[in-house]
Amino acid sequence: MKIDGNTFIVTGGLGGIGGAVAKALLSRGAKVALFDVLPAQKGSLLAAEYHPTDAIYVNVDIANADSTKSGVQIVVEKLGNLKGVVIINFSSAAAHGLYARTLCYGPSKVAVAGITRSMADFLGPSGIRVNSISPSIVQSNMTAGFSGYFNDDLLAHAAFPRKPVPVEEIVRTVVYLVENAYVNGEDIRVDSAWRLVTARTPGARDPRDLAPGLE
Ligand SMILES: NC(=O)c1ccc[n+]([C@@H]2O[C@H](COP(=O)([O-])OP(=O)(O)OC[C@H]3O[C@@H](n4cnc5c(N)ncnc54)[C@H](O)[C@@H]3O)[C@@H](O)[C@H]2O)c1
Structure with a gap:
């Protein structure tokens, strides 16, 4: 699968490994949704530091199925369908x-x-x-x-x-x-x-x- 032009969800995207993965995907031309449990405002500020336009932050508790489903819906609305x-x-x-x-x-x-x-x-x-x-x-x-x-x-x-x-x-x-x-x-x-x-x-x-x- 190509990275350039595709959309990825990185769970724990504000953490050590997740953050590094998200930045690497962004630098290769991907759009990245960061799922993490930090408050929305703080998360959005950090996402903008990762990339001004191609990174979005979504407050999601991945241990909670409803939270995760609505997070994915937000990604589809904002960044388009997750193709592959x-x-x-x-x-x-x-x-x-x-x-x-x-x-x-x-x-x-x-x-x-x-x-x-x-x-x-x-x-x-x-x-x-x-x-x-x-x-x-x-x-x-x-x-x-x-x-x-x-x-x-x-x-x-x-x-x-x-x-x-x-x-x-x-x-x-x-x-x-x-x-x-x-x-x-x-x-x-x-x-x-x-x-x-x-x-x-x-x-x-x-x-x-x-x-x-x-x-
Ligand atoms: N760092 C290591 O040495 C190491 C080694 C082996 C495996 N791992 C695994 O790699 C993964 C990432 O670890 P890390 O070192 O980057 O940790 P980290 O603590 O730096 O980052 C974890 C991130 O996940 C977020 N998070 C926690 N619970 C969440 C939830 N319910 N929903 C959404 N986000 C949540 C935290 O807010 C944080 O930003 C973990 O699964 C860890 O077990 C890490």
């Missing part, structure tokens, strides 16, 4: 290394990877592809509070490179998934082959005590 649809979900490295530190987050991201495959099968006949991306650590508001801890773990347990993923690499993966019409039902790990582990060495501190605020 590409859905890209965000799973996580935590879905691939289920362990004590992410007792809720990890399984929730397994569900994201699972629904990606099921929905690719379900939506295929409608010409809609569904893929997901599983990053390790990307600097954002979400990770700002605990990136030091996870940086240490990357150093200890990633194959290479042993550092957080620059958001630009996540953006490149999104662009690849949009543009390659034959990748479908796939989860792409962008995680430096990081293997999350629970240390059980006698005398070692329990990693659950060290986990800062994920759960």
Whole structure:
């Protein structure tokens, strides 16, 4: 699918990854609707900073079906029909290394990877592809509070490179998934082959005590 001239919805579009993805799509000639939970006025100001004409902000709680449906209607009214649809979900490295530190987050991201495959099968006949991306650590508001801890773990347990993923690499993966019409039902790990582990060495501190605020 071409990016130039098409319309995209970016959920969490005012966040770290969503914001970077939205700006990249805009810079390639797309129109972008940012769905986020910030108040409309603040969101609209930020959208105008992303792009003066091609970015709109829509206050949508994507956990609420009615809110999401009316958000999509607004996009169609303001930016026209969503012609070809590409859905890209965000799973996580935590879905691939289920362990004590992410007792809720990890399984929730397994569900994201699972629904990606099921929905690719379900939506295929409608010409809609569904893929997901599983990053390790990307600097954002979400990770700002605990990136030091996870940086240490990357150093200890990633194959290479042993550092957080620059958001630009996540953006490149999104662009690849949009543009390659034959990748479908796939989860792409962008995680430096990081293997999350629970240390059980006698005398070692329990990693659950060290986990800062994920759960
Ligand atoms: N940053 C990482 O290291 C990392 C790693 C793996 C996976 N992920 C996943 O990537 C996605 C984006 O993460 P991020 O790091 O950009 O986080 P972020 O906190 O920077 O951005 C998340 C955005 O989503 C918005 N949001 C929250 N709830 C919402 C709702 N119900 N409806 C609409 N918008 C809502 C927030 O207001 C925020 O702008 C998340 O699903 C996260 O789990 C992130």
